[in-house]
Amino acid sequence: MNLTREFLYQKYIHDKKSLKEIAEETGLPITTIKSRLRRFGIRKKPIKLGNEIYDNRDWLYEEYIVKRKGYTVLANELGVSYSTILDRILFFGWELRGHNEIDKGAPRRGTKHTPVSIERIKSTRIKKRVYFECFQCAQTTERVRSGYSRSGKKFCTYTCYKNYLKENRVETIDITDSALYKEWRKKVYARDNFRCKMPGCNSNSRDIAAHHIYPKKLFPEKQFLLNNGITLCKNCHEKTYGKESNFIDALVRVVQTMND
Ligand SMILES: [Zn+2]
Ligand SMILES: [Zn+2]
Known part of the structure; x- marks a missing residue:
């Protein structure tokens, strides 16, 4: 079976x-x-993000994607169940890494943090916290300093950030399952050699996305055109969120150069 x-x-x-x-x-x-x-990541009720450190998308991105720690490693460090971390990785749409790779990181088994060291870790996070007003819901919120601002605007949660993008009719992350879309993505990746094509980015990261140069919401007729797609690494792709139009000219030029 x-x-x-x-x-x-x-x-x-x-x-x-x-x-x-x-x-x-x-x-x-x-x-x-x-x-x-x-x-x-199949669940009947979607997870609700709270104010825990692991609910902070930027923090988790740093730990899981940038530092490449395994979700079990992170779970051990925080003293939470590994499914808590796993659920969020899936919720944020990141690729799950296999156990072999996870084991290459910090020790997964062995001694856990003592309650004292957990308290110490928590207190260092608290020092970096700031208060601000959410741009979307206007609630005063406490947040880790590094993870609260996007495009100069501050949001209490990733949900608020996404709602802001939705209301402003800007493209959000859309993981579509259609065969056409997958076909398109495959062609884009293949043409770009599975590497980020953002001018000035030399990333060799395999954590890539197929970006629609002309946003598919505004230009649905272009959504499956090979020339309207370009491979971007995760970092570069995130830079375009809500600012897609600023990147159109430069990325169109990149594709044109490749076609010449
Ligand atoms: Zn908010
Ligand atoms: Zn890049």
Whole structure:
């Protein structure tokens, strides 16, 4: 029995079957079904982000993507369950790394932080906290200094930031599952050699995205044109959020040069 994402999504979300029912149908233990659902990020209720350090997208990005710590390493450091971290990695749409790679990082097993050192870690985070008013909901919020500002505007949560983008009719991250889209993305990556093509960026990162040069919301007719796509690394892609139009000219030129 091959437990694919599609299969589990169909049974668990679409057919609203319980873990027990799926286990009976497939002849696999409930724990297997449960862990596979978790790994695919399939859940009946979406997670709600709170104010914990691991809810901070920028902080987690730094730890998981930049420092390449495994989610189990992070879970151990924070003294939380590893699914807490895993859920957020999936929620933010980052690629899950395999266990082999995770084990290359800091020790995953072995001694955990003592309560004293956990307190010390927390207190160093507290010192870096600031108060500000959210640009979207105007609530006064406390946040880690490094992670509260986007394009000069300050947001209490990533949700508020996304709502701001939505209301201002700016493209947000849209993970679409259509075959056409995947085909388009594949062609864009292949043409660009799976490397970021942002002028001035020399990143060799494999953490890439296929960016629509003319936003697909405003130019739906261009969304599957190879020439309207360009490969950007995660960092560069994030720089374009909400400012897509500022990058059009430069990126069109890059694609033109490649075609010449
Ligand atoms: Zn807010
Ligand atoms: Zn880049």
